[in-house]
Structures are given as C-alpha cells and as structure tokens.
Amino acid sequence: MALALLAAGCAGQEVEAPEGVETVTIRVGDETLRVWVADTPDERSRGLQGVDGLPDGIDGMLFAWPEPGERVFHMEDTLIPLDIWWFDAGLRLVGSDTMTPCTAVPCPLYPSPGEVLRALETPAGERDLPVGAALSAG
Numbered sequence: 001m002a003l004a005l006l007a008a009g010c011a012g013q014e015v016e017a018p019e020g021v022e023t024v025t026i027r028v029g030d031e032t033l034r035v036w037v038a039d040t041p042d043e044r045s046r047g048l049q050g051v052d053g054l055p056d057g058i059d060g061m062l063f064a065w066p067e068p069g070e071r072v073f074h075m076e077d078t079l080i081p082l083d084i085w086w087f088d089a090g091l092r093l094v095g096s097d098t099m100t101p102c103t104a105v106p107c108p109l110y111p112s113p114g115e116v117l118r119a120l121e122t123p124a125g126e127r128d129l130p131v132g133a134a135l136s137a138g
Helices: 041-046
Strands: 023-028 031-036 060-074 082-087 093-097 110-124 135-137
Touching: 031 041, 031 110, 060 082, 093 110
Parallel strands: 031 060
Antiparallel strands: 023 031, 023 135, 060 110, 082 093, 082 110
C-alpha cells in the first residue's frame, strides 16, 4: 500500500528492504532520512523484529496508519535498541522514547503520548530530533 504523503522513493542505489516493504526518503525538521515503511497491519506487527542491524543507507523504519490513534510498541524479538519518535495527525513530532530489547516476558510496553499518525524507529542514540519538528516527504 503506498503512502499518500511519502509515496516516492529516492533515486540512486536501492537497499533491499524486507519483503513487501517500501523504501522512501523523509525529512524530520532539518534531517533527511532514508527509511523502510511499514504501512500494512502485517508490516507494522513485524516491524524490525529479528533485524540485527540496519544496512548502510537505511536510517530506520516509519510506521504509518490511515487514521490517528493511540499506539503501543514492544520489543519482543527485536535485537537492537531503538528510539521511537511519535508524530501527531499534523505530522509534528510530539514525543519520543528509547526502547531496549526485551529480555524477559512480559516485555515492557512503550505507549504513544496520545493519538499519533506516524511513528519512526531509529537506532538508539543516533538522532536528536526536536519536539515540534515536521515530518515530510524527502
């Protein structure tokens, strides 16, 4: 399923994404990032589970829903620590959290700070995105 806001990929070398997942370029404030997009229920459920590191040229994974809502993430079967960045219906950054791989069940839950339309996962500590930054196509 193509994202209306972020449908166009970037020209240049393509990095192999998980099966069925698009690769797009986005901007968050002044930063340009190349990300995989999880915009179906199966893709969002799978996320970055089992991934032991992102390949060169990929900065993270963008989760997209058709409508705003309260979201909850967990790190079961996720191997790398991640920062999660929450974007509201206006595509403004409204909060973030650092998530660590789950070592015991039940895994900790990471709820959104309210209704969100997008969430971005990036390797922990690699970005410092300011609250209020706008998310847009790259």
